[in-house]
Every structure is written in C-alpha cells, then in structure tokens.
Amino acid sequence: MIVTNLETVPGKRVARNLGLVMGNTIRAKHVGRDLMAGLKNIVGGELRGYTELLAEARKEAMDRMLSAAEQLGANAVVNVRFSTSSVTQGAAELFAYGTAVTVEELDGAEAGA
Amino acid sequence: MMFAILEQLAPLIIFLVLLAIGFGVGRTKERRHLKSLDERESQAREFTVDSLKRPPEGVVVREAFLCSGSIVIGSDYFKSVGASLKSLVGGRLGTFESLLERARREATLRMMAQAKQRGADMVINTRFETSSIGRMTGNNGLAASEIVAYGTALTLDRA
Known part of the structure; x- marks a missing residue:
C-alpha cells in the first residue's frame, strides 16, 4: 500500500478514485505516566512517554484507515491528513483520513513526459 | 517559635525551590x-525538505x-x-515561542531521520500539526504540546 500526503502518487497515475477512508482511535493516558509527566513539568523538556503513546496511537489510526482502504480494493491512499483532539480530560482522539485510490504504472511515453 | 514560622513559610519555600529548579534545569536543558x-x-543540510505539493521538475520518482x-x-x-x-497583561509569551519552535525543529528532524532510514532522497509537502495536551498555563494540570511533522518522502532514480 502506497501512502502519501500529496494529491497523487509521483511517477504513477491514479486510475480509480474509491473515496474517503478514515480511521480513528481514542487513547487515555494512564495514571503512572501522568504522574511522571507531572514531575517532568517542573524541569520541562520532552515527555517521552507521551511521545511514544501518541505515535503508537497515530499508527493505529493509520492502520485502521489502511485496512478500510484495503477492503475497498485500493492499492494507495493519497492526501492523508491527521487530526488530534482532546475528548475528555486525559484522553485524546487521533484521527487519520485520506482518499483511497488505485494507481497504475505510467507507460514509457508518459513517464518520459 | 522558629518552627512555627518555618511551617508558615513552607509553601512559599517549596514554590521558590520549584521555581529555581525549573529555571536552572529548564534553561540548561x-x-x-x-x-x-x-x-x-x-549535518542534514543537503537533504531537501519542502512544503510543495509536487516534486521538483525533472526528477524521476521511484518510490x-x-x-x-x-x-x-x-x-x-x-x-x-x-x-x-x-497572561494577566497580555502580549507575547516568548518562553513558549521558543518551546514550540524547538519542538517543531525536533519533529522535522525526526521525520527526516525516518525518511532517510528508508532510503529517501527528499521530503515534500511537509505539514505540521500542533495540539495541546493539558493547559499551557496554570499550576495544576499538565502543560504540554504535541507537534507532528509529516510529509511524503521520495526516493529518486538518478538518470
């Protein structure tokens, strides 16, 4: 599966547009991590626990988007966007969306152009 | 007598100690x-990262x-x-400006590292997303922000 945040896939041609696909996940941070982060807030700097938590969650949202695209028979998802919002205190929603398409190799003449 | 005064001052002392730790350690970090x-x-100066929607003219994209x-x-x-x-008087919060600037540069570098690791030659259409986790001001609650940088990495065919 090819994934880009461009409107096309460079070097390939979009053959069919299969429409919007999306995936989301909501994660709550656990108390231990919150406590550590609270301490970390005294000295500042990166909160590594949260970086990992959110990266992992975003990957899950992406995976859900990709499996939705697979079900539609797509071989690429273009124009992918991310969005994050906090739902309740201590929980965040990670959301990924894009357009599922099928792409084909360009033939020689077009590739040269 | 001494003890009573100390007990009265304890919150103030804790506050000042936290302030000093925050200032000292925070600034060093x-x-x-x-x-x-x-x-x-x-080190990464030759690696192109831009926010354009199209690859530059004349390059052949492999992946x-x-x-x-x-x-x-x-x-x-x-x-x-x-x-x-x-924030009582308003105006720029220079300290937070530098905080977010640092985070954005770090996120960009991490994005570039990921692209390089998979053999990319450049990254185009870079986008940033910022979201705050907890409050940035106030003494209770967390003051943190997440920055995500994402883009399309390209591997090029050198003709």
Whole structure:
C-alpha cells in the first residue's frame, strides 16, 4: 500500500478514485505516566512517554484507515491528513483520513513526459 | 517559635525551590537541546525538505511513502509561572515561542531521520500539526504540546 500526503502518487497515475477512508482511535493516558509527566513539568523538556503513546496511537489510526482502504480494493491512499483532539480530560482522539485510490504504472511515453 | 514560622513559610519555600529548579534545569536543558538541533540540522543540510505539493521538475520518482516525526514537549515550572503572570497583561509569551519552535525543529528532524532510514532522497509537502495536551498555563494540570511533522518522502532514480 502506497501512502502519501500529496494529491497523487509521483511517477504513477491514479486510475480509480474509491473515496474517503478514515480511521480513528481514542487513547487515555494512564495514571503512572501522568504522574511522571507531572514531575517532568517542573524541569520541562520532552515527555517521552507521551511521545511514544501518541505515535503508537497515530499508527493505529493509520492502520485502521489502511485496512478500510484495503477492503475497498485500493492499492494507495493519497492526501492523508491527521487530526488530534482532546475528548475528555486525559484522553485524546487521533484521527487519520485520506482518499483511497488505485494507481497504475505510467507507460514509457508518459513517464518520459 | 522558629518552627512555627518555618511551617508558615513552607509553601512559599517549596514554590521558590520549584521555581529555581525549573529555571536552572529548564534553561540548561533548553540550551543543550538547541545546540543538538543546530548540529543535526547542519549535518542534514543537503537533504531537501519542502512544503510543495509536487516534486521538483525533472526528477524521476521511484518510490513515495509517508513519513512522520513527533514530539510531546512540556513546559518547565518557571515558564508556566512566568506565562500565567504574563497572561494577566497580555502580549507575547516568548518562553513558549521558543518551546514550540524547538519542538517543531525536533519533529522535522525526526521525520527526516525516518525518511532517510528508508532510503529517501527528499521530503515534500511537509505539514505540521500542533495540539495541546493539558493547559499551557496554570499550576495544576499538565502543560504540554504535541507537534507532528509529516510529509511524503521520495526516493529518486538518478538518470
């Protein structure tokens, strides 16, 4: 599966547009991590626990988007966007969306152009 | 008598100690981070990262894939207190500006590292997303922001 945040896939041609696909996940941070982060807030700097938590969650949202695209028979998802919002205190929603398409190799003449 | 006074002053002392730790450690960490950013950025100078929607004219793209880098950065105690005071009168919060700038540079570098690791030659259409986790001001609750940088990494065919 090819994934880009461009409107096309460079070097390939979009053959069919299969429409919007999306995936989301909501994660709550656990108390231990919150406590550590609270301490970390005294000295500042990166909160590594949260970086990992959110990266992992975003990957899950992406995976859900990709499996939705697979079900539609797509071989690429273009124009992918991310969005994050906090739902309740201590929980965040990670959301990924894009357009599922099928792409084909360009033939020689077009590739040269 | 002495003890009673100390007990009265305890919250103030704790506050001042936290403020001093925040100022000292926070500032050292910030300086170290900026230095490391400068170093890594100068090493990566030949690697093109842009925010254009199309690859440059004349290149032949072999492969394209999504790459991203993220960081959650927290404010220190001194900055949080300073900001809550500053927000009484309004105006720029310079301390938070530098905090987010640092985070954005770090996220970009992480995105580039991911792209390079998979053999990319450049990253185009870079986008940033910022979201705050908890409050950036106030003494209770967390003051942190997440920055995500993402873009399309390209591997090029050298003709």
